[in-house]
Amino acid sequence: MSDVIGIVNYGITGNIHSIKKAIIKAGGDVLIIDEPSNFDNVDKIVLPGVGSFKNAMKELKSDGFIEKLENFNKPILGICLGMQILSRIGFEYGENKGINLINAEVKPVLCNGKVPHVGFNSIKVTADNKLLFGLDNKEFYFMHSYEVINYTNIISLTEYSGHKFVSAINKNNIYGVQFHPEKSREAGISLFKNFIEL
Amino acid sequence: MKVRIIAKLDVKPPFVVKPVHFEGLRKVGIPTELAKKYYKQGADELLYIDIVASLYRREILFDEIEVTANELFIPFTVGGGVKTIDDFSKLFHCGADKVVINTFAVQEDPDIINRAAEIFGNQAVVVNIEAKKWDDHWECYTDCGRIQSGKNVLEWVEEVESRGAGEIVLQSVDTDGRQRGFDVTLAKKVVDAVNIPVIIASGAGSLEDIKTLIQEAKPSGVAIAGLLHYNKITIADIKKYLTEHGIEVSQ
Numbered sequence: 001m002s003d004v005i006g007i008v009n010y011g012i013t014g015n016i017h018s019i020k021k022a023i024i025k026a027g028g029d030v031l032i033i034d035e036p037s038n039f040d041n042v043d044k045i046v047l048p049g050v051g052s053f054k055n056a057m058k059e060l061k062s063d064g065f066i067e068k069l070e071n072f073n074k075p076i077l078g079i080c081l082g083m084q085i086l087s088r089i090g091f092e093y094g095e096n097k098g099i100n101l102i103n104a105e106v107k108p109v110l111c112n113g114k115v116p117h118v119g120f121n122s123i124k125v126t127a128d129n130k131l132l133f134g135l136d137n138k139e140f141y142f143m144h145s146y147e148v149i150n151y152t153n154i155i156s157l158t159e160y161s162g163h164k165f166v167s168a169i170n171k172n173n174i175y176g177v178q179f180h181p182e183k184s185r186e187a188g189i190s191l192f193k194n195f196i197e198l
Numbered sequence: 199m200k201v202r203i204i205a206k207l208d209v210k211p212p213f214v215v216k217p218v219h220f221e222g223l224r225k226v227g228i229p230t231e232l233a234k235k236y237y238k239q240g241a242d243e244l245l246y247i248d249i250v251a252s253l254y255r256r257e258i259l260f261d262e263i264e265v266t267a268n269e270l271f272i273p274f275t276v277g278g279g280v281k282t283i284d285d286f287s288k289l290f291h292c293g294a295d296k297v298v299i300n301t302f303a304v305q306e307d308p309d310i311i312n313r314a315a316e317i318f319g320n321q322a323v324v325v326n327i328e329a330k331k332w333d334d335h336w337e338c339y340t341d342c343g344r345i346q347s348g349k350n351v352l353e354w355v356e357e358v359e360s361r362g363a364g365e366i367v368l369q370s371v372d373t374d375g376r377q378r379g380f381d382v383t384l385a386k387k388v389v390d391a392v393n394i395p396v397i398i399a400s401g402a403g404s405l406e407d408i409k410t411l412i413q414e415a416k417p418s419g420v421a422i423a424g425l426l427h428y429n430k431i432t433i434a435d436i437k438k439y440l441t442e443h444g445i446e447v448s449q
Contacts, residue, residue, distance in 0.1 A: 017293040052319045114395045114418055116321040116364045119202045120242055120448030139448050141273055143321045183273045
C-alpha cells in the first residue's frame, strides 16, 4: 500500500484538480483534506497555492488548518504560494504573518524583466536533496510576482532576467517549490515521484 | 526569458472553431483532442476561450473546461463570459490556472480586476484585449470584435496593470484569422507600455511571422491557433525554427 498524499483544499481559490491528477500519474494515492481531522489520515501533505498571501492565510485560519500544519511531522510540500506561506512573513497586500515553518520573508520579485515571472525556466540544484533528485537543470513552470527571501535551507536557485532567486527550499520535513510541478510536463511528474518516495 | 509558445483554442462548445476576422466560424476539432495534441507537441501553455459565452450572455460551460484540463500537465488559461468572482473561483476549481476576463471588465466594471487580483493573486488574472486600429489609435472591442468600448488600448493596458492584472493577451480584430502576420506595431507599443507579461495573438501565417513578432516586439508569449489547427505546422516546428534563429524557447 503506497503512501496517502493529502492535498489541502482551502478557500475559494485553490486549483487542486491539476495537483491531484499529477500525483496520481506519479503513482500516489490522494486524499483531499477538507477538514482538520483529515490530517490524521495522510502520510504526506501538499499545500497548494493559487491566490494572494493574505487571502491564503485568512482561509487556512478559518478552516482550522494552521495548527495542523504546524504540528505535522511528516513531509509537507508547499507549491508556489503554498511554499511562500510556510515563511515567517509576507508583504503581499500588506504585512501578513505566515505559518512560520521556514525563517524567510516573501517580497516582490525585483528585476528588469516583466513581473509576474511567467513561463518555463530551469532550476539549478544547490544542495543534495531527494526531492530534486535527477532534476538539476530541468525546466519547470513558474507563475509568481513574489519570491521567498532566505539564506539557509535553499536547495535550488533560478535565474530570471539576471536576477537569481530561491526556487526550492527544504528544512527537515518541510519542502517548498516556487514553480508548479503539476504544470511542468514530465519533470513535474518526476518531482512528485520523488516526493512520494521520500 | 524563454518566449512561451501557446496554443489557443477558440471554443464554441462543443467545438473548437476558427474565427476568420472575428466573423464566420469554421469547426476545426474537439477541445479535449486538440488540447492533448498540442500538449504532446510541446506547447508551453493552453489558452481556452469560450468565444460565444459573452456574446450570447450565457453561463460558462464548466464541464467542457474540466474535461479539457484533464489531459494537460501544462498551464491552462481559460476565459469567455467571466463576470463574477464566483466565475473565477469555479474556473480555478475546474482546472484553470489563470482566468481571462475581457467584456465585463472593459464594458461594465473594471474594478473586478482589482477584486480578483486580491483574492486569486495577480498572476492568475489575465486581461484579454481585442484591439482595432483607427487612424491614429487602437480601440478596445468586445464580443468577438463586434462591440466598441470607447476605450483606447494603450490607456486601457496601463489601467489594467495598475488594477492588478498579471498578464495581457492582445488580439487584433484587424489581423485575426487572416494568417498574414501580426500587428507588430501595436504589439510593440503594448509590450513597452506595461511591466506585466504580454501574450500576442492574431495573425500568425508563417514561422517567419512568429520570428519577426518576437524579434521586434519582444512579447512574453505568442498564441497560435489557425496555423496549428490546419496542421500547417506543429509547436515542435515552431520551437525548432526559433531556436535555429537564436530565440530562446523551452524544450
